[in-house]
Structure formats: C-alpha cells, structure tokens
Amino acid sequence: MVLVNENYLKLSENFFFTEIEQRINAFNLIHPNTHVIRLGLGDVCLPLPDEIVSAMENAAKEMGKIETFRGYGPETGYRFLIDKIIKHDYNSRGISLEANEVFVSDGSKADLGNIGHIFGRDNIIAITDPVYPVYENAAIMGGRSGYLTKDNIWSNIVYIPCTEENNFTPDLPTEKVDIIYLCFPNNPTGVALDKTELKKWVDYAIENQTIIIYDGAYCSYITQKDVPRSIYEIKGAKKVAIEIRSFSKTAGFTGLRCSYTIVPRELMGYTLMGEKVDINKLWRRRATTYYNGTSYIIQRGAEASYSLKGKKQLQKNIDYYMKNAAIIRKELLELGFHVYGGINSPHIWIKTPKNTPSWKFFQQLLYESHIVCTPGAGFGQFGEGYFRFSGFNTRENTIEAMERMQVWRNRI
Ligand SMILES: *Cc1c(COP(=O)(O)O)cnc(C)c1O
Numbered sequence: 001m002v003l004v005n006e007n008y009l010k011l012s013e014n015f016f017f018t019e020i021e022q023r024i025n026a027f028n029l030i031h032p033n034t035h036v037i038r039l040g041l042g043d044v045c046l047p048l049p050d051e052i053v054s055a056m057e058n059a060a061k062e063m064g065k066i067e068t069f070r071g072y073g074p075e076t077g078y079r080f081l082i083d084k085i086i087k088h089d090y091n092s093r094g095i096s097l098e099a100n101e102v103f104v105s106d107g108s109k110a111d112l113g114n115i116g117h118i119f120g121r122d123n124i125i126a127i128t129d130p131v132y133p134v135y136e137n138a139a140i141m142g143g144r145s146g147y148l149t150k151d152n153i154w155s156n157i158v159y160i161p162c163t164e165e166n167n168f169t170p171d172l173p174t175e176k177v178d179i180i181y182l183c184f185p186n187n188p189t190g191v192a193l194d195k196t197e198l199k200k201w202v203d204y205a206i207e208n209q210t211i212i213i214y215d216g217a218y219c220s221y222i223t224q225k226d227v228p229r230s231i232y233e234i235k236g237a238k239k240v241a242i243e244i245r246s247f248s249k250t251a252g253f254t255g256l257r258c259s260y261t262i263v264p265r266e267l268m269g270y271t272l273m274g275e276k277v278d279i280n281k282l283w284r285r286r287a288t289t290y291y292n293g294t295s296y297i298i299q300r301g302a303e304a305s306y307s308l309k310g311k312k313q314l315q316k317n318i319d320y321y322m323k324n325a326a327i328i329r330k331e332l333l334e335l336g337f338h339v340y341g342g343i344n345s346p347h348i349w350i351k352t353p354k355n356t357p358s359w360k361f362f363q364q365l366l367y368e369s370h371i372v373c374t375p376g377a378g379f380g381q382f383g384e385g386y387f388r389f390s391g392f393n394t395r396e397n398t399i400e401a402m403e404r405m406q407v408w409r410n411r412i
Helices: 006-010 016-030 050-063 079-093 108-118 134-141 195-208 247-251 279-290 296-304 308-334 358-369 395-411
Strands: 102-105 125-129 157-161 179-183 211-215 241-246 259-262 268-270 276-278 339-341 347-351 386-390
Touching: 006 134, 016 358, 050 296, 050 308, 079 102, 079 296, 102 108, 102 279, 108 134, 108 211, 108 241, 108 259, 108 279, 125 134, 179 195, 195 211, 241 247, 247 308, 268 279, 276 279, 308 339, 308 347, 308 386, 308 395, 358 386, 358 395
Parallel strands: 125 157, 125 179, 179 211, 211 241
Antiparallel strands: 102 259, 241 259, 268 276, 339 347, 347 386
C-alpha cells in the first residue's frame, strides 16, 4: 500500500492562479465574444530583444554541428553566464561575489520551494502577509506549517502583516523565527524597502541567527535611488541572506526559464549540536544531485540580456510596463481608490471600494467591466479587501481598462 505525503492534503485543491484561470474560463464559455482585459496577471507580454533571439539561434545552430555540440553542462551554470551576472548585477553595485556563490537555475519559483530541502523541518518560517503564495505553500508541503487554526492560518508559520497602517512595510517579528522570506519590491503590494528599512531586517537576522530568503524578482523595476537592488548592498547581509533572482520579469524569460540563486560562502546554518554548517555546500550538493543544469541555449539567451543592445532594449520594455503602471496609478487615484505600489514595481495594490471582499470584487469587475484583477485574498489574510493590477499589458489595453473603470465607477 502506497502512503502519500499527507502534507499535500493540507493544501487547497487548486493553486491560487489556477483558480483565477478557471473563473475566467467559466466567464468565456458564457460570453465567448467579449474582449476581456487581463490586468491582474503577473506575466510579461512584450517580445524578446533581437540580441537575445539571435544569441539563442546561434546556440541552437551550435547544437547541430559535431564541433560545437554540447551535452550536459555544469549543473550550477556555465561560467560565461555566471561571470556576466557577477559583473553586471553585483560588481556594478559594489558587491563582490565568487563564481561558486552563483547557482544558475531554470526558474526562481522552483528554487524558492526547493531551498527548503537543505533546512531542518523544525525551523520556524516567517512570511510577510500578503505575499507571493509559493513560500507558504512550500512550508506546508515541507511539513513545516503545523495545523490550520480556526482563523484559517497555520499554527507554525509566523505571519508579518503589511497593511495600510504600516504603509505595507513590515515590522520585525516579535517572536524568534529561523527563516524569513522577504520579497522587495513586493509582489503583490508593489512596495519597496529603502536601505534603512532593509538594514533593520539584516540586523535582526544577524542578531537572531536567522536566514533571509530574499526574492528579488522585480529588482530591475526599481526607480528610486535609496532603494537597494540587492540585499547584499546592506552590510553584513552575506552572513544571513540567500538572494533569488530571475530573468523572467527582468528580461522577459517567463516562457524561456532562467534564474539564479546566490548562496554566499559566509552563510552558516547549525546542527542540533550547534556546529556550523556551510549552507553553500549543502545547496551545491542538492543542485548537483537533483539537477542537470539549465539549457545551454537559454543560458546563451540570458547572457545576451547583458549585452549593450540587449540591456537597452530590455530597459525600454521595463519603461513601457512602468508607464502602464503610472497610468493605472494616476487614473485610479483620480477615481478615489486607495492605491499603493507601481513606483518601483509593475504591480499596483488597490483597496476595494466599500470593503468589498476581494473575490466578490473580482467577479463584479469581470462580469460588469470585463476586466480581470487579481484578488488580494489569494495572497494571504491581510490581502482581503484588496486587489492587484499590473503594468504587464499593452498600452491600448491598459488605457481601455482605465476607461472601463471610469464608466464602472460612475455607475456605482
Ligand atoms: C514572477 C515572480 C517570480 C519569478 O518566477 P520564475 O519561476 O523565475 O518565473 C518569483 N517571485 C515572484 C514574487 C514573482 O512575482
């Protein structure tokens, strides 16, 4: 008789984003000819720069010739890409890294979940709330969540509220935690932390022997000077932080799949006996055992995102999304909504009118205005009463959606 991993039974049947898809499909079945504008989803839509496309074409051609064919690559990434990552994303901001501290992977979602493998089961996990659902789901699947309380939260997870009252900037936990997931600029709130705020977290982690898992998926959307792109811009962070970054939102790689994880050599964990353990070694052991490397072609594409022309074109794409975000911000503020984010992030976090529950608002907006938002409740209990829009769309759709919002607002 096969026993299943019962931690999986604790999860709701559908992943949050799957539930949204199902509701849109249900709407489309009844209204097949309606132009639905999806202003909620977290996927890019602009095509790749020519530089990246031709780098991948060349790499594909290399695969077709005996002299240049490549089989398995290094499990943790090719040096040509690792060196570019270090030079452009870190050295340029005064951070030094060794090649063996960079682990190239095929998506940060996978690494955010998999990182749990190298940590003991009894660690107390803290997440901000609202938050990208992957961190909590991974804690549940990994058997670290405890039981579901009557308030619908997990007994062993520490939730750090991000609310209007604290400007969506989380306060330090009042109890001791072992692993903290932080994501800034944040998805879903779109809010970023400045250096002073982030330093509070690094100092807390140093003091409490806590590890921060820092999700920097949106770092290239930062526009304000005092907002750090990397957690390693904060002194001492290499002792306490793993940084996970992705080419998905930065370079339009959501469909290509490439990301990287930084595990500094200074980062230490502990055995029950209190002996120090090099976390980098554990992650390398895991990567070399369970993973056979990101596709050569994709890594060549990622490399080209650092070329002069590639960088320029990607910045243009980011500016395009950020202009959309600015349009949404401005329009919704004028319509009287409470609006957050959208300045260092393509995501905009909005309070529903009249405290409408977020799934109810989702249905209203879909059926009355044919706009898809992301309901805040899917990001945690403190997301209830909010919804997310994002700048990831065409300018035309963004403008049309805002016109529909205006009509809708005038009706209620
Ligand atoms: C989009 C996103 C990612 C990227 O995931 P990939 O698997 O690299 O595509 C990671 N974290 C957050 C918060 C995101 O929104």
